Amino acid sequence: MRETPSRAGGGRHRAVLVEKARESIKLGSKSFNAASRLFDRGTRERVWLLYAWCRRCDDIADAQDHGGALGDQSKAKDRVEAIHVLTDRAWEGLPTADVAFDAFGLVAKECGITREMADDVIAGFELDAADWRPRTERDLMQYCFHVAGAVGVMMARVMGVPRDDDDTLDRACDLGFAFQLANIARDVVEDDAAGRCYLPVEWLVEEDIEPGQHTKPHHRQELANMAARLAKLARHHRQWALVGTQALRFRQRWAIHSAARIYGAIGDKVEELGPAAWDRRVHTSRWAKMGHVAAAFFDAVRKAHPMPAEPPAYTRRDFAIVAEPVLQDI
Template sequence: MADPVAALPKPDRAALVAHARETIARGSKSFAAASQLFDRTTRERVWLLYAWCRACDDIADEQDLGGELGTTPGGDAAGRLALIRRLTALSLTGRPTGNPNFDALGVVAAECGLTQAMADDVIDGFALDAADWTPRGEADLMRYCFHVAGAVGVMMAVVMGVAPDDDDTLDRACDLGLAFQLGNIARDVAEDDRGGRCYLPAEWLAGADIPPGEQLRPCYRAALVDVAQRLAMLAAEYEASARVGAARLGFRQRWAILSAAGIYGAIARKVAAGGPRVWDGRVFTSRNEKIAHVLRAGLQALGRPAPAPHPRWSRTSLKALASGKMPRPQEA
């Protein structure tokens, strides 16, 4: 029997770049704005990697470019995860998949040396969602953030030319992804709740006297603000670490990363300062705010970042936790 994949035409790079550019423009206005600061080659590669990340997320969550989470009764989460794994593995062999988002990964992986292990770190986050996983404590929260965002930061850093054995810089790149995801979790409490999910650690909610599943009730909103502020403080710690790593990149790359850090960091800070009704709408940064962050980042890129230690949960410790090589710590 003929292999249907073998009959697929070889993907055209220019067409994939055009598709990826449209995808990021629709899926993340903040990241699209920051990506314009890269040189052309890096920018295209970032777009190609983003297209794969966005497609995996949308397939896993039955979304359309990051919209509302799917709530299909009896949805085949395991089947969607298997599809992601199959298409990803196929693309990393250099073979066409018939899906431009996965073909995009094949192109950028071949150009930059992205590996199956790097992709698996990201896909393992979708596996947690497919298993209806929820975090018990901070370690669980950070493990999830590593898979869905920190591991993406590592891949992005390699795309920008960071050597695969430059562990400290890759750790800092991972920290930026962790910062972004912590801010996203704080912002998306209501959206996640509508999709039947909660990424707020159960121990944090219990400590704030918020019963499971009741965090959005008016009587618990003030306590929920305290939880969001805790997330924002953690995000700020990881953002500060990431800025140290960004200083090791070329100027245009540094400017782009610092712009993204400012734009996404502002979201976490807005949620923390927004009060009990902040989840009645969706927090975002306006066009003028994005421009201000880009201009500020340009000045920051000319200077040196403030020293910042590695946060408690590093890429290495989170990978060990995920693999079972590190016991789950006892948390206060």
């Protein structure tokens, strides 16, 4: 029997994969799509390819379409196993019959994304499939690492950051932390409706909230208190993330500063609104996005960013899967 040849992208033409990935990001994330257009063409295409895989994994795990309503949540572990199998094949350069996974195989080959980096992301889907809940702040940050910080690390590789540049990779992870913390603050009521809660149990106990009651109207002030904690954590990691942009090229810095401003505005707005933050979904308008992009241009021109006084309490090395060392024959 003839073996299937191993080719990055599963044998699909690169242009086809890039176009399908462009369509995916356009449908899945207006904010990320806007920021990605600031990259140079080569980086932009690779960002799209990686995004397509992230979006598809998320959709498979949650039985949804481009981040829409959650589908049937039964057999979640089987769906995550399917993600593992398809990602394995894609990383090995084998065809998957799924454009998004073939796109991952291509960008992984082009940018040196490791299997461990992909496993770090898939571990986040495994936590959700296991109906996992964080008990401590560290647990919360572990989840944020797997679903966003690890993606930031892969995005840094897409932008050409060397695998041994630990400082810059740590800063890329910080940006993922910041994004996810803001998302949790904004989406806490929606998450509760879906049967999920990413607020640490210890925080709920400190606020004297009964189990499963944190989104009820009589606890809106307590919920606002916890959202403010999330926003503060997000700001701290965002500040550290921007320190790392000085290692990037100008257009890459501009894109990252734009994304940081756009997503940062979400967490800041949730904190500002207090108990009213969930009366309607917080979002960034088109005109506001344009303002953030314009302001980010000058951030990128200045290049240097002040280093915060306090280091982050957690980094990617607290949570990342470490590759086994390769043993050399003696």
